[in-house]
Amino acid sequence: MLTPSGALSRTIGSGAGAPILVVEDDPPLRQIIRDVLEDEGLVIETAADGRQALQRAATQRPVLVVLDMMLPVLDGVDVVAGLRATFGVPPPVLLITADGRAAEKARQVGAFAFLSKPLELDELVATVQRALESR
Amino acid sequence: VAEVTDAWMQAAATSPEHLQFLHDLGVRSLMRVPLIPRERPIGVLTFGLAASGRRYTPADLVLAEELARRAALAVDHAWLYHQLQQDVRTRNEFLLSASHDLKNPLAAIQGQAQLLRRRATRAAALDLERLLKGLAQIENSTRMMAQLLDEWSDVARLQTGERLHLDRQPTNLVALARQVAAAQQQTTEAHQIVVEAAADELLGLWDTVRLARVLGNLLGNAVKYSPAGGTITVAVGRDERAEGTWAMLAVRDQGMGIPAADLPHIFERFHRGSNVAGRIAGTGIGLATARQIVEQHGGTITVESWPNKGSTFTVRLPLAASEDLPPTTPVCGHVGGQEEHDVDPFRCAQPHHR
Numbered sequence: 462m463l464t465p466s467g468a469l470s471r472t473i474g475s476g477a478g479a480p481i482l483v484v485e486d487d488p489p490l491r492q493i494i495r496d497v498l499e500d501e502g503l504v505i506e507t508a509a510d511g512r513q514a515l516q517r518a519a520t521q522r523p524v525l526v527v528l529d530m531m532l533p534v535l536d537g538v539d540v541v542a543g544l545r546a547t548f549g550v551p552p553p554v555l556l557i558t559a560d561g562r563a564a565e566k567a568r569q570v571g572a573f574a575f576l577s578k579p580l581e582l583d584e585l586v587a588t589v590q591r592a593l594e595s596r
Numbered sequence: 597v598a599e600v601t602d603a604w605m606q607a608a609a610t611s612p613e614h615l616q617f618l619h620d621l622g623v624r625s626l627m628r629v630p631l632i633p634r635e636r637p638i639g640v641l642t643f644g645l646a647a648s649g650r651r652y653t654p655a656d657l658v659l660a661e662e663l664a665r666r667a668a669l670a671v672d673h674a675w676l677y678h679q680l681q682q683d684v685r686t687r688n689e690f691l692l693s694a695s696h697d698l699k700n701p702l703a704a705i706q707g708q709a710q711l712l713r714r715r716a717t718r719a720a721a722l723d724l725e726r727l728l729k730g731l732a733q734i735e736n737s738t739r740m741m742a743q744l745l746d747e748w749s750d751v752a753r754l755q756t757g758e759r760l761h762l763d764r765q766p767t768n769l770v771a772l773a774r775q776v777a778a779a780q781q782q783t784t785e786a787h788q789i790v791v792e793a794a795a796d797e798l799l800g801l802w803d804t805v806r807l808a809r810v811l812g813n814l815l816g817n818a819v820k821y822s823p824a825g826g827t828i829t830v831a832v833g834r835d836e837r838a839e840g841t842w843a844m845l846a847v848r849d850q851g852m853g854i855p856a857a858d859l860p861h862i863f864e865r866f867h868r869g870s871n872v873a874g875r876i877a878g879t880g881i882g883l884a885t886a887r888q889i890v891e892q893h894g895g896t897i898t899v900e901s902w903p904n905k906g907s908t909f910t911v912r913l914p915l916a917a918s919e920d921l922p923p924t925t926p927v928c929g930h931v932g933g934q935e936e937h938d939v940d941p942f943r944c945a946q947p948h949h950r
Contacts, residue, residue: 487700487703487704488782488783488784488785489701489704489707489708489733489736489737490700490703490704490707493704493707493708493711494707496711497707497710497711497714500711500714500715500718509784509785509786510786510823512824531696533820533823533876559696559699559700559703560692560696578699578700578702578703579699579702579703579705579706579707580703580706580707581710582707582710582711582714583710583714
Protein backbone atom coordinates (compact mmCIF):
# COMPACT_ATOMS: atom_id res chain seq x y z
CA MET A 462 0.00 0.00 0.00
CA LEU A 463 2.97 2.33 -0.33
CA THR A 464 1.44 4.27 -3.17
CA PRO A 465 3.10 7.65 -3.57
CA SER A 466 0.68 10.47 -2.99
CA GLY A 467 -1.49 11.07 -6.02
CA ALA A 468 -0.73 7.77 -7.77
CA LEU A 469 -4.12 6.30 -6.99
CA SER A 470 -5.98 9.21 -8.48
CA ARG A 471 -3.99 8.94 -11.70
CA THR A 472 -4.81 5.27 -12.08
CA ILE A 473 -8.45 5.33 -11.13
CA GLY A 474 -9.50 8.93 -10.66
CA SER A 475 -12.67 10.03 -8.92
CA GLY A 476 -14.23 11.64 -11.97
CA ALA A 477 -13.96 15.21 -13.15
CA GLY A 478 -14.76 16.98 -9.90
CA ALA A 479 -17.35 14.47 -8.71
CA PRO A 480 -16.44 13.88 -5.09
CA ILE A 481 -16.62 11.03 -2.66
CA LEU A 482 -19.10 11.99 0.05
CA VAL A 483 -17.98 11.12 3.59
CA VAL A 484 -20.83 11.13 6.11
CA GLU A 485 -19.61 10.87 9.72
CA ASP A 486 -20.84 12.77 12.77
CA ASP A 487 -17.67 12.51 14.87
CA PRO A 488 -15.48 15.48 13.79
CA PRO A 489 -12.03 13.92 14.42
CA LEU A 490 -12.95 10.73 12.57
CA ARG A 491 -14.51 12.69 9.71
CA GLN A 492 -11.28 14.65 9.30
CA ILE A 493 -9.16 11.49 9.36
CA ILE A 494 -11.22 9.82 6.64
CA ARG A 495 -11.03 13.02 4.57
CA ASP A 496 -7.25 13.24 5.07
CA VAL A 497 -6.46 9.65 4.19
CA LEU A 498 -8.56 9.74 1.04
CA GLU A 499 -7.25 13.17 0.01
CA ASP A 500 -3.74 11.76 0.42
CA GLU A 501 -4.73 9.43 -2.42
CA GLY A 502 -5.58 12.45 -4.55
CA LEU A 503 -9.32 11.93 -4.29
CA VAL A 504 -11.85 14.76 -4.13
CA ILE A 505 -13.72 14.63 -0.84
CA GLU A 506 -16.92 16.27 0.35
CA THR A 507 -18.12 15.75 3.93
CA ALA A 508 -21.38 15.86 5.85
CA ALA A 509 -21.96 15.67 9.61
CA ASP A 510 -25.51 14.34 9.63
CA GLY A 511 -28.06 12.64 7.44
CA ARG A 512 -29.86 15.75 6.25
CA GLN A 513 -26.61 17.48 5.30
CA ALA A 514 -25.59 14.30 3.48
CA LEU A 515 -28.72 14.32 1.30
CA GLN A 516 -28.35 18.06 0.57
CA ARG A 517 -24.71 17.66 -0.47
CA ALA A 518 -25.44 14.50 -2.46
CA ALA A 519 -28.18 16.24 -4.44
CA THR A 520 -25.90 19.07 -5.57
CA GLN A 521 -22.57 17.23 -5.84
CA ARG A 522 -23.67 13.88 -7.28
CA PRO A 523 -20.96 11.89 -5.49
CA VAL A 524 -19.35 8.86 -7.15
CA LEU A 525 -19.33 7.04 -3.84
CA VAL A 526 -20.75 7.55 -0.37
CA VAL A 527 -18.82 6.52 2.76
CA LEU A 528 -21.63 6.38 5.30
CA ASP A 529 -21.62 6.05 9.09
CA MET A 530 -24.70 4.10 10.17
CA MET A 531 -25.47 5.96 13.40
CA LEU A 532 -26.11 9.59 12.55
CA PRO A 533 -28.09 12.42 14.08
CA VAL A 534 -31.20 13.82 12.33
CA LEU A 535 -31.50 11.03 9.74
CA ASP A 536 -29.65 7.75 10.22
CA GLY A 537 -27.86 5.63 7.63
CA VAL A 538 -31.00 3.78 6.56
CA ASP A 539 -32.82 7.09 5.95
CA VAL A 540 -29.87 8.44 3.98
CA VAL A 541 -29.80 5.44 1.64
CA ALA A 542 -33.57 5.72 1.16
CA GLY A 543 -33.12 9.42 0.38
CA LEU A 544 -30.34 8.70 -2.11
CA ARG A 545 -32.54 6.17 -3.84
CA ALA A 546 -35.37 8.70 -4.05
CA THR A 547 -33.04 11.36 -5.49
CA PHE A 548 -31.03 9.29 -7.93
CA GLY A 549 -33.13 6.26 -8.74
CA VAL A 550 -29.95 4.22 -8.89
CA PRO A 551 -27.99 5.63 -5.93
CA PRO A 552 -24.19 5.89 -5.85
CA PRO A 553 -22.47 2.89 -4.24
CA VAL A 554 -22.46 3.03 -0.44
CA LEU A 555 -19.63 1.91 1.83
CA LEU A 556 -21.14 1.46 5.26
CA ILE A 557 -19.31 2.11 8.54
CA THR A 558 -20.79 0.75 11.75
CA ALA A 559 -19.80 0.64 15.39
CA ASP A 560 -21.81 -2.39 16.42
CA GLY A 561 -21.55 -6.10 15.81
CA ARG A 562 -24.38 -6.33 13.29
CA ALA A 563 -22.55 -4.67 10.42
CA ALA A 564 -23.16 -7.39 7.82
CA GLU A 565 -26.87 -7.48 8.53
CA LYS A 566 -27.15 -3.70 8.25
CA ALA A 567 -25.09 -3.58 5.06
CA ARG A 568 -27.47 -6.07 3.48
CA GLN A 569 -30.43 -4.11 4.75
CA VAL A 570 -29.39 -0.90 2.99
CA GLY A 571 -27.80 -2.53 -0.05
CA ALA A 572 -24.26 -1.30 0.68
CA PHE A 573 -21.56 -2.84 -1.52
CA ALA A 574 -19.24 -3.24 1.48
CA PHE A 575 -19.01 -2.45 5.17
CA LEU A 576 -16.27 -1.63 7.65
CA SER A 577 -16.42 -1.76 11.45
CA LYS A 578 -15.18 0.87 13.86
CA PRO A 579 -12.38 1.33 14.74
CA LEU A 580 -11.50 1.63 11.06
CA GLU A 581 -8.46 0.09 9.39
CA LEU A 582 -7.45 2.90 7.06
CA ASP A 583 -5.52 0.59 4.70
CA GLU A 584 -8.69 -1.43 4.31
CA LEU A 585 -10.77 1.72 3.81
CA VAL A 586 -8.49 2.95 1.02
CA ALA A 587 -8.39 -0.48 -0.63
CA THR A 588 -12.18 -0.81 -0.51
CA VAL A 589 -12.72 2.68 -1.93
CA GLN A 590 -10.15 1.90 -4.63
CA ARG A 591 -11.93 -1.32 -5.59
CA ALA A 592 -15.27 0.45 -5.80
CA LEU A 593 -13.94 3.21 -8.04
CA GLU A 594 -12.18 0.71 -10.33
CA SER A 595 -15.30 -1.34 -10.83
CA ARG A 596 -17.35 1.62 -11.91
CA VAL B 597 -60.68 -8.72 67.12
CA ALA B 598 -62.37 -11.80 68.52
CA GLU B 599 -65.85 -10.28 68.35
CA VAL B 600 -66.58 -7.81 65.54
CA THR B 601 -69.31 -5.39 66.59
CA ASP B 602 -71.14 -2.66 64.70
CA ALA B 603 -69.34 -0.07 66.81
CA TRP B 604 -65.97 -1.56 65.80
CA MET B 605 -66.97 -1.46 62.11
CA GLN B 606 -68.02 2.18 62.44
CA ALA B 607 -64.62 3.00 63.90
CA ALA B 608 -62.60 0.90 61.45
CA ALA B 609 -64.34 1.94 58.22
CA THR B 610 -62.55 4.60 56.17
CA SER B 611 -65.63 5.54 54.11
CA PRO B 612 -69.37 4.80 53.90
CA GLU B 613 -68.57 2.39 51.02
CA HIS B 614 -66.02 0.63 53.18
CA LEU B 615 -68.54 0.29 56.01
CA GLN B 616 -71.11 -1.14 53.61
CA PHE B 617 -68.48 -3.56 52.35
CA LEU B 618 -67.69 -4.73 55.93
CA HIS B 619 -71.41 -5.26 56.59
CA ASP B 620 -71.84 -7.18 53.35
CA LEU B 621 -68.96 -9.47 54.20
CA GLY B 622 -70.68 -10.33 57.45
CA VAL B 623 -67.40 -10.76 59.28
CA ARG B 624 -67.92 -11.75 62.92
CA SER B 625 -64.33 -12.34 64.00
CA LEU B 626 -61.17 -10.87 62.50
CA MET B 627 -57.35 -10.92 62.60
CA ARG B 628 -55.01 -8.48 60.93
CA VAL B 629 -51.28 -9.03 60.82
CA PRO B 630 -48.74 -6.75 59.19
CA LEU B 631 -46.29 -8.00 56.54
CA ILE B 632 -42.90 -6.62 57.59
CA PRO B 633 -39.87 -8.06 55.86
CA ARG B 634 -36.64 -6.22 56.72
CA GLU B 635 -38.29 -3.70 59.08
CA ARG B 636 -40.31 -2.08 56.32
CA PRO B 637 -44.08 -2.77 56.29
CA ILE B 638 -45.29 -3.74 52.83
CA GLY B 639 -48.88 -4.74 53.55
CA VAL B 640 -51.42 -6.35 55.85
CA LEU B 641 -52.81 -9.85 55.86
CA THR B 642 -56.46 -10.00 56.97
CA PHE B 643 -58.30 -13.10 58.16
CA GLY B 644 -62.06 -13.10 58.72
CA LEU B 645 -64.68 -15.53 60.00
CA ALA B 646 -68.32 -15.02 59.05
CA ALA B 647 -71.17 -17.56 59.05
CA SER B 648 -69.31 -20.47 60.74
CA GLY B 649 -69.82 -18.96 64.18
CA ARG B 650 -66.26 -19.77 65.22
CA ARG B 651 -64.20 -16.98 66.85
CA TYR B 652 -60.45 -16.41 66.57
CA THR B 653 -58.35 -17.25 69.62
CA PRO B 654 -54.87 -16.10 70.70
CA ALA B 655 -53.54 -19.42 69.30
CA ASP B 656 -54.96 -18.50 65.88
CA LEU B 657 -53.17 -15.17 66.08
CA VAL B 658 -49.82 -16.85 66.72
CA LEU B 659 -50.36 -19.03 63.66
CA ALA B 660 -51.45 -16.01 61.59
CA GLU B 661 -48.34 -14.10 62.63
CA GLU B 662 -46.11 -16.98 61.59
CA LEU B 663 -47.91 -17.22 58.25
CA ALA B 664 -47.56 -13.44 57.75
CA ARG B 665 -43.86 -13.64 58.52
CA ARG B 666 -43.36 -16.25 55.80
CA ALA B 667 -45.66 -14.51 53.33
CA ALA B 668 -43.78 -11.25 53.86
CA LEU B 669 -40.49 -12.97 53.08
CA ALA B 670 -41.93 -14.62 49.97
CA VAL B 671 -43.33 -11.34 48.64
CA ASP B 672 -40.10 -9.55 49.47
CA HIS B 673 -37.99 -12.17 47.71
CA ALA B 674 -40.14 -11.99 44.60
CA TRP B 675 -39.80 -8.21 44.62
CA LEU B 676 -36.01 -8.36 45.11
CA TYR B 677 -35.70 -10.89 42.31
CA HIS B 678 -37.66 -8.61 39.98
CA GLN B 679 -35.43 -5.65 40.96
CA LEU B 680 -32.33 -7.68 40.34
CA GLN B 681 -33.49 -8.78 36.91
CA GLN B 682 -34.17 -5.17 35.99
CA ASP B 683 -30.77 -4.08 37.27
CA VAL B 684 -29.03 -6.76 35.22
CA ARG B 685 -30.94 -5.66 32.13
CA THR B 686 -30.11 -1.97 32.53
CA ARG B 687 -26.50 -2.89 33.26
CA ASN B 688 -26.32 -4.84 30.00
CA GLU B 689 -27.83 -1.96 28.07
CA PHE B 690 -25.33 0.33 29.70
CA LEU B 691 -22.43 -1.91 28.69
CA LEU B 692 -23.55 -1.90 25.06
CA SER B 693 -23.93 1.83 25.07
CA ALA B 694 -20.66 2.41 26.93
CA SER B 695 -18.67 0.33 24.48
CA HIS B 696 -20.24 2.39 21.70
CA ASP B 697 -19.17 5.61 23.47
CA LEU B 698 -15.60 4.37 23.77
CA LYS B 699 -15.44 3.45 20.11
CA ASN B 700 -15.40 6.94 18.64
CA PRO B 701 -12.33 8.22 20.53
CA LEU B 702 -10.70 4.83 20.02
CA ALA B 703 -11.42 5.00 16.28
CA ALA B 704 -9.92 8.51 16.21
CA ILE B 705 -6.74 7.32 17.96
CA GLN B 706 -6.30 4.34 15.69
CA GLY B 707 -7.16 6.38 12.59
CA GLN B 708 -4.77 9.16 13.47
CA ALA B 709 -1.94 6.71 14.18
CA GLN B 710 -2.54 4.91 10.89
CA LEU B 711 -2.80 8.18 8.99
CA LEU B 712 0.54 9.32 10.43
CA ARG B 713 2.10 5.93 9.68
CA ARG B 714 0.86 6.01 6.07
CA ARG B 715 2.22 9.51 5.62
CA ALA B 716 5.55 8.68 7.27
CA THR B 717 6.12 5.79 4.84
CA ARG B 718 5.41 7.89 1.79
CA ALA B 719 7.99 9.54 -0.43
CA ALA B 720 6.70 12.99 0.45
CA ALA B 721 7.90 13.41 4.01
CA LEU B 722 5.45 14.05 6.81
CA ASP B 723 5.70 17.68 7.75
CA LEU B 724 6.15 18.66 11.37
CA GLU B 725 2.96 20.69 11.64
CA ARG B 726 0.77 17.80 10.53
CA LEU B 727 2.61 15.43 12.84
CA LEU B 728 2.03 17.70 15.84
CA LYS B 729 -1.61 18.18 14.93
CA GLY B 730 -2.11 14.46 14.68
CA LEU B 731 -0.41 13.82 18.01
CA ALA B 732 -2.47 16.53 19.69
CA GLN B 733 -5.60 14.83 18.45
CA ILE B 734 -4.48 11.47 19.79
CA GLU B 735 -3.90 13.11 23.17
CA ASN B 736 -7.36 14.69 23.02
CA SER B 737 -9.00 11.37 22.32
CA THR B 738 -7.14 9.59 25.11
CA ARG B 739 -8.17 12.38 27.47
CA MET B 740 -11.76 11.93 26.39
CA MET B 741 -11.57 8.20 27.07
CA ALA B 742 -9.98 8.81 30.47
CA GLN B 743 -12.82 11.20 31.33
CA LEU B 744 -15.40 8.59 30.37
CA LEU B 745 -13.68 6.02 32.57
CA ASP B 746 -13.46 8.47 35.51
CA GLU B 747 -17.12 9.21 35.10
CA TRP B 748 -18.07 5.54 35.10
CA SER B 749 -16.03 4.77 38.19
CA ASP B 750 -17.78 7.68 39.95
CA VAL B 751 -21.07 6.15 38.90
CA ALA B 752 -20.06 2.74 40.23
CA ARG B 753 -18.96 4.33 43.51
CA LEU B 754 -22.20 6.27 43.87
CA GLN B 755 -24.24 3.18 43.16
CA THR B 756 -22.65 1.26 46.00
CA GLY B 757 -23.65 4.16 48.25
CA GLU B 758 -20.10 5.44 48.54
CA ARG B 759 -19.67 9.20 48.49
CA LEU B 760 -17.31 10.99 46.18
CA HIS B 761 -14.31 12.59 47.73
CA LEU B 762 -14.70 16.16 46.50
CA ASP B 763 -11.46 17.93 45.72
CA ARG B 764 -12.55 21.48 46.58
CA GLN B 765 -10.38 24.31 45.34
CA PRO B 766 -10.96 27.96 44.40
CA THR B 767 -12.81 27.70 41.09
CA ASN B 768 -13.85 30.48 38.75
CA LEU B 769 -17.16 29.32 37.35
CA VAL B 770 -17.13 31.85 34.50
CA ALA B 771 -13.68 30.78 33.30
CA LEU B 772 -14.67 27.13 33.66
CA ALA B 773 -17.85 27.69 31.63
CA ARG B 774 -15.89 29.42 28.86
CA GLN B 775 -13.30 26.67 28.80
CA VAL B 776 -15.80 23.81 28.63
CA ALA B 777 -17.91 25.71 26.07
CA ALA B 778 -14.87 26.22 23.85
CA ALA B 779 -13.99 22.52 24.02
CA GLN B 780 -17.57 21.56 23.21
CA GLN B 781 -17.69 24.02 20.31
CA GLN B 782 -14.85 22.00 18.72
CA THR B 783 -17.19 19.05 18.33
CA THR B 784 -19.88 20.81 16.34
CA GLU B 785 -20.37 23.16 13.42
CA ALA B 786 -24.14 23.20 13.50
CA HIS B 787 -24.36 24.83 16.94
CA GLN B 788 -23.19 28.15 18.33
CA ILE B 789 -22.33 27.93 22.00
CA VAL B 790 -22.61 31.31 23.70
CA VAL B 791 -21.48 32.04 27.26
CA GLU B 792 -23.35 34.89 28.95
CA ALA B 793 -21.81 36.28 32.13
CA ALA B 794 -22.19 39.67 33.78
CA ALA B 795 -18.72 39.48 35.33
CA ASP B 796 -15.49 37.70 34.47
CA GLU B 797 -15.21 36.03 37.82
CA LEU B 798 -17.49 33.97 40.04
CA LEU B 799 -15.39 32.22 42.65
CA GLY B 800 -16.34 29.34 44.89
CA LEU B 801 -14.75 26.35 46.59
CA TRP B 802 -15.74 23.55 44.27
CA ASP B 803 -14.37 20.37 42.72
CA THR B 804 -13.19 21.88 39.42
CA VAL B 805 -12.78 18.64 37.49
CA ARG B 806 -16.15 17.26 38.46
CA LEU B 807 -17.96 20.56 37.83
CA ALA B 808 -16.31 20.66 34.41
CA ARG B 809 -17.73 17.19 33.85
CA VAL B 810 -21.22 18.32 34.92
CA LEU B 811 -21.08 21.25 32.53
CA GLY B 812 -19.53 19.11 29.79
CA ASN B 813 -22.39 16.68 30.23
CA LEU B 814 -25.07 19.37 30.04
CA LEU B 815 -23.44 20.92 26.97
CA GLY B 816 -22.86 17.55 25.34
CA ASN B 817 -26.56 16.76 25.83
CA ALA B 818 -27.56 20.18 24.47
CA VAL B 819 -25.60 19.43 21.28
CA LYS B 820 -26.70 15.82 21.02
CA TYR B 821 -30.38 16.47 21.54
CA SER B 822 -30.64 19.46 19.20
CA PRO B 823 -29.55 17.59 16.06
CA ALA B 824 -30.83 20.32 13.77
CA GLY B 825 -28.33 22.76 15.31
CA GLY B 826 -29.03 26.19 16.81
CA THR B 827 -27.79 28.36 19.61
CA ILE B 828 -26.84 26.94 22.98
CA THR B 829 -26.61 29.48 25.76
CA VAL B 830 -24.64 29.07 28.97
CA ALA B 831 -25.67 31.75 31.47
CA VAL B 832 -23.48 32.18 34.55
CA GLY B 833 -24.36 34.55 37.37
CA ARG B 834 -25.34 35.12 40.96
CA ASP B 835 -28.75 34.21 42.26
CA GLU B 836 -29.68 36.27 45.34
CA ARG B 837 -32.21 34.50 47.52
CA ALA B 838 -33.59 34.87 51.00
CA GLU B 839 -31.55 31.91 52.25
CA GLY B 840 -28.33 33.19 50.72
CA THR B 841 -26.47 33.86 47.50
CA TRP B 842 -26.03 31.09 44.99
CA ALA B 843 -23.86 30.71 41.96
CA MET B 844 -26.16 29.86 39.08
CA LEU B 845 -25.34 28.24 35.79
CA ALA B 846 -27.99 27.56 33.17
CA VAL B 847 -27.62 25.67 29.89
CA ARG B 848 -30.36 26.40 27.38
CA ASP B 849 -30.81 24.63 24.04
CA GLN B 850 -33.31 24.79 21.18
CA GLY B 851 -33.53 21.07 20.72
CA MET B 852 -36.11 18.32 20.83
CA GLY B 853 -36.94 18.71 24.51
CA ILE B 854 -37.87 16.02 26.99
CA PRO B 855 -41.32 14.37 26.98
CA ALA B 856 -43.37 15.37 30.04
CA ALA B 857 -43.70 11.76 31.13
CA ASP B 858 -39.89 11.35 31.29
CA LEU B 859 -39.17 14.65 32.99
CA PRO B 860 -39.66 13.45 36.59
CA HIS B 861 -37.21 10.59 35.94
CA ILE B 862 -34.61 12.32 33.82
CA PHE B 863 -32.06 12.50 36.65
CA GLU B 864 -32.46 8.80 37.45
CA ARG B 865 -29.61 6.53 36.54
CA PHE B 866 -30.04 4.75 33.19
CA HIS B 867 -33.32 6.54 32.48
CA ARG B 868 -33.46 8.00 28.99
CA GLY B 869 -36.15 10.02 27.25
CA SER B 870 -38.64 7.96 25.25
CA ASN B 871 -38.00 10.25 22.27
CA VAL B 872 -34.27 9.39 22.19
CA ALA B 873 -33.82 5.89 23.67
CA GLY B 874 -32.64 3.53 20.95
CA ARG B 875 -32.32 6.40 18.45
CA ILE B 876 -29.54 8.54 19.82
CA ALA B 877 -26.58 6.85 21.48
CA GLY B 878 -26.32 7.38 25.21
CA THR B 879 -25.93 5.60 28.52
CA GLY B 880 -28.41 7.42 30.74
CA ILE B 881 -25.86 8.11 33.45
CA GLY B 882 -24.69 11.62 32.58
CA LEU B 883 -27.51 13.49 34.30
CA ALA B 884 -27.65 11.08 37.24
CA THR B 885 -23.98 11.69 37.95
CA ALA B 886 -24.37 15.42 37.38
CA ARG B 887 -27.12 15.55 39.96
CA GLN B 888 -25.09 13.67 42.52
CA ILE B 889 -22.02 15.82 42.01
CA VAL B 890 -24.06 19.02 42.32
CA GLU B 891 -25.93 17.80 45.40
CA GLN B 892 -22.76 16.74 47.12
CA HIS B 893 -21.64 20.34 46.68
CA GLY B 894 -24.82 21.36 48.53
CA GLY B 895 -26.41 22.57 45.32
CA THR B 896 -29.40 21.75 43.17
CA ILE B 897 -29.98 20.89 39.54
CA THR B 898 -33.34 21.44 37.87
CA VAL B 899 -34.75 21.19 34.38
CA GLU B 900 -37.46 22.86 32.36
CA SER B 901 -38.34 21.51 28.97
CA TRP B 902 -40.73 22.21 26.13
CA PRO B 903 -41.14 19.45 23.53
CA ASN B 904 -39.58 20.47 20.21
CA LYS B 905 -38.54 23.85 21.63
CA GLY B 906 -35.70 22.93 23.91
CA SER B 907 -34.58 22.35 27.46
CA THR B 908 -32.95 24.46 30.14
CA PHE B 909 -30.89 22.84 32.87
CA THR B 910 -30.10 25.05 35.86
CA VAL B 911 -27.39 24.32 38.41
CA ARG B 912 -27.26 26.26 41.68
CA LEU B 913 -24.22 26.04 43.94
CA PRO B 914 -23.84 27.63 47.37
CA LEU B 915 -21.26 30.39 47.30
CA ALA B 916 -20.53 30.16 51.02
CA ALA B 917 -18.24 27.27 51.92
CA SER B 918 -20.38 24.40 53.10
CA GLU B 919 -19.94 20.85 54.28
CA ASP B 920 -20.21 18.12 51.68
CA LEU B 921 -23.79 16.97 51.69
CA PRO B 922 -24.97 13.47 50.97
CA PRO B 923 -26.90 13.05 47.72
CA THR B 924 -30.62 13.23 48.29
CA THR B 925 -33.47 11.50 46.58
CA PRO B 926 -35.06 13.81 44.03
CA VAL B 927 -38.67 14.74 44.43
CA CYS B 928 -40.19 15.59 41.12
CA GLY B 929 -43.49 16.88 39.99
CA HIS B 930 -45.20 18.92 37.37
CA VAL B 931 -46.05 22.54 38.01
CA GLY B 932 -47.82 24.85 35.69
CA GLY B 933 -47.46 27.66 33.34
CA GLN B 934 -45.13 30.34 32.17
CA GLU B 935 -46.93 32.75 29.90
CA GLU B 936 -44.22 33.31 27.33
CA HIS B 937 -44.49 29.70 26.16
CA ASP B 938 -47.64 28.39 24.57
CA VAL B 939 -46.73 24.83 25.54
CA ASP B 940 -47.08 24.04 29.23
CA PRO B 941 -43.68 23.79 30.81
CA PHE B 942 -42.96 20.86 33.04
CA ARG B 943 -40.56 21.05 35.86
CA CYS B 944 -38.61 18.54 37.79
CA ALA B 945 -36.97 20.00 40.80
CA GLN B 946 -35.65 19.21 44.20
CA PRO B 947 -38.02 21.18 46.38
CA HIS B 948 -35.52 21.98 49.12
CA HIS B 949 -33.88 25.37 48.61
CA ARG B 950 -36.91 26.40 46.58
